[in-house]
Amino acid sequence: MTASQTADKDQVFIFDTTLRDGEQSPGASMTLDEKLQIADILDEMGVDIIEAGFPIASNGDFEAVSEIAKQAKTSVIAGLARAIHADIDRCAEAVKHAEKGRIHTFVSTSPIHLQFQMNKTEEQVLDIITDTVTRARNLIGDVEWSAMDATRTPIDYLCRCVEAAIKCGATTINLPDTVGYATPDEYKKMFADIIERVPNSDKAIFSVHCHDDLGLAVANSLAGVAGGARQIECTINGLGERAGNAALEAIVMAIRTRSDALPYASNVDPKFLTRASKLVAGASGFAVQHNKAIVGKNAFAHESGIHQDGMLKNAETYEIMRPEDVGVKATSLVMGKHSGRHAFKDKLKELGYELGDNALQDAFRRFKDLADRKKHVYDEDIEALVEDEISIAGENTKVIALTVIAGTGGPQKAILTMDIDGRHETREATGDGPVDATFNAIKAIVPHEATLQLYQVHAVTEGTDAQAEVSVRLEADGRIATGKGADTDTLVASARAYVSAMNKLAMRQQTGNPGALKAS
Numbered sequence: 001m002t003a004s005q006t007a008d009k010d011q012v013f014i015f016d017t018t019l020r021d022g023e024q025s026p027g028a029s030m031t032l033d034e035k036l037q038i039a040d041i042l043d044e045m046g047v048d049i050i051e052a053g054f055p056i057a058s059n060g061d062f063e064a065v066s067e068i069a070k071q072a073k074t075s076v077i078a079g080l081a082r083a084i085h086a087d088i089d090r091c092a093e094a095v096k097h098a099e100k101g102r103i104h105t106f107v108s109t110s111p112i113h114l115q116f117q118m119n120k121t122e123e124q125v126l127d128i129i130t131d132t133v134t135r136a137r138n139l140i141g142d143v144e145w146s147a148m149d150a151t152r153t154p155i156d157y158l159c160r161c162v163e164a165a166i167k168c169g170a171t172t173i174n175l176p177d178t179v180g181y182a183t184p185d186e187y188k189k190m191f192a193d194i195i196e197r198v199p200n201s202d203k204a205i206f207s208v209h210c211h212d213d214l215g216l217a218v219a220n221s222l223a224g225v226a227g228g229a230r231q232i233e234c235t236i237n238g239l240g241e242r243a244g245n246a247a248l249e250a251i252v253m254a255i256r257t258r259s260d261a262l263p264y265a266s267n268v269d270p271k272f273l274t275r276a277s278k279l280v281a282g283a284s285g286f287a288v289q290h291n292k293a294i295v296g297k298n299a300f301a302h303e304s305g306i307h308q309d310g311m312l313k314n315a316e317t318y319e320i321m322r323p324e325d326v327g328v329k330a331t332s333l334v335m336g337k338h339s340g341r342h343a344f345k346d347k348l349k350e351l352g353y354e355l356g357d358n359a360l361q362d363a364f365r366r367f368k369d370l371a372d373r374k375k376h377v378y379d380e381d382i383e384a385l386v387e388d389e390i391s392i393a394g395e396n397t398k399v400i401a402l403t404v405i406a407g408t409g410g411p412q413k414a415i416l417t418m419d420i421d422g423r424h425e426t427r428e429a430t431g432d433g434p435v436d437a438t439f440n441a442i443k444a445i446v447p448h449e450a451t452l453q454l455y456q457v458h459a460v461t462e463g464t465d466a467q468a469e470v471s472v473r474l475e476a477d478g479r480i481a482t483g484k485g486a487d488t489d490t491l492v493a494s495a496r497a498y499v500s501a502m503n504k505l506a507m508r509q510q511t512g513n514p515g516a517l518k519a520s
């Protein structure tokens with residue numbers, strides 16, 4: 001594989017290490033079946049190289065790399081190996097089933113790693129590089145060599161290591177920011193310097209591999225590419241050691257979306273990104289944070305009124321990517337306390353309601369009140385609210401305020417204020433339970449003799465903050481009327497439902513006056 005130029009854009013190779021570095025996240029172990037599914041989608045989406053595991057680590061890892069190697073259609077399948085013959089041989093054994101296999105061998109180069117992890121001198125490590133890269137190259141034509149902790153390695157020594165690896169046949173040179181320490185400028189300069197100083201640097205493709213300890217993994221990866229690297233090592237959802245690796249989806253979409261500033265091309269088809277993200281989240285058990293770039297639940301969702309208004313006028317006002325390009329069906333305008341009238345009206349239209357100006361204003365005011373009290377406002381909530389609004393529109397007897405004192409002490413007491421033809425009246429009443437007290441308070445304000453035939457409550461949605469939808473059926477003079485009320489407070493919904501039934505009954509008696517209701 002060689003770096004090529006497509007028109008005015010340089011090709012960057014995407015190297016996915018979800019199944020190796022990603023799986024190194026504590027608690028993210030995946031089964032063989034899950035790994036095969038993930039590898040399959042990575043292959044299909046156009047990932048150039050899949051690092052399928054670390055074959056010496058366990059028999060399970062060996063089997064996973066071998067099986068993925070067998071199933072791969074177009075991707076190169078790589079396995080990781082320390083700078084140890086046994087690791088390299090085991091890796092070669094696992095990737096040999098692939099049409100295109102790669103051994104990825106690595107060794108530490110930084111002073112702190114040489115002293116404490118490896119207990120070796122610089123010269124000893126140089127000999128190890130020569131020995132192990134040569135061994136790998138004798139087993140396979142595609143060898144990647146990585147300088148573990150490259151970004152904390154003195155540049156002169158790093159140049160010598162890279163030179164030795166290329167001399168022994170490494171075709172890819174990876175300079176990882178193993179501990180997520182680099183800044184973008186430093187990382188870019190490191191690549192530019194090494195590529196300029198190392199003899200035969202053009203014989204290998206240089207690769208970035210960044211960790212997110214300082215939240216700079218994607219920025220550093222792109223900076224490394226600006227410095228001359230043409231392979232990017234990354235993971236789906238940024239899964240990986242500690243704070244994770246650079247997120248593949250962010251890299252791919254940054255390159256596509258800002259092709260003006262980042263003149264590179266990748267083979268990855270972004271339509272698969274959402275599916276791949278869900279698959280990895282499910283297999284690893286690491287849920288994706290809602291505000292994660294590209295694949296987070298909120299990446300294409302808007303709740304605030306000003307943004308929703310902008311989105312309805314032109315999606316480019318607040319979105320720099322099209323959701324369908326990354327496999328998301330559509331942008332969602334989430335109704336909540338920050339939403340405005342434009343989005344509310346649009347939502348009503350979607351739900352099949354066309355309200356007049358006044359009804360719309362009333363419904364919007366009630367929606368805002370509801371959103372203040374309720375964490376999630378679902379379509380069903382809005383439907384219940386609008387149905388309630390429609391049923392009381394034009395009624396001249398309305399519930400204004402209700403306070404109920406309930407509990408074990410009894411008797412339960414309701415203090416109710418109602419609007420009757422523009423006049424406010426307040427009464428207190430007790431009852432056998434809070435609903436009975438509430439209905440007695442209504443009767444105290446509007447004395448009538450209709451009888452209650454049915455009282456029914458159901459929750460509009462799930463959760464303790466769900467709206468209650470109450471149905472009340474009243475009967476008078478052989479006529480029957482049913483009223484509905486909806487509110488997060490079951491008693492308020494009950495009062496509304498009762499008053500609505502009362503109003504309807506009065507209309508049916510053609511008096512229009514609930515106070516005129518008589519018992520049959």
Ligand SMILES: CC(=O)SCCNC(=O)CCNC(=O)[C@H](O)C(C)(C)COP(=O)(O)OP(=O)(O)OC[C@H]1O[C@@H](n2cnc3c(N)ncnc32)[C@H](O)[C@@H]1OP(=O)(O)O
Nearest residue numbers: 021024054056057058082083084106107108117118148178
């Ligand atoms: C930055 C990275 O992501 S590096 C990859 C990290 N991933 C993993 O470690 C996951 C898989 N690892 C494993 O299953 C195990 O660690 C194994 C099988 C590789 C090794 O297990 P063990 O032999 O029990 O060794 P252990 O893990 O305790 O210690 C690591 C040994 O490897 C050595 N080592 C570490 N990196 C390298 C390297 N690149 N090349 C050669 N030796 C290395 C260490 O110095 C230490 O050797 P020592 O025993 O002589 O001190």
Ligand SMILES: CC(C)C(=O)C(=O)O
Nearest residue numbers: 106146148149176178
């Ligand atoms: C093994 C290497 C490439 C690595 O994962 C790192 O240095 O972070």
Ligand SMILES: [Mg+2]
Nearest residue numbers: 021178209241
């Ligand atoms: Mg890593």
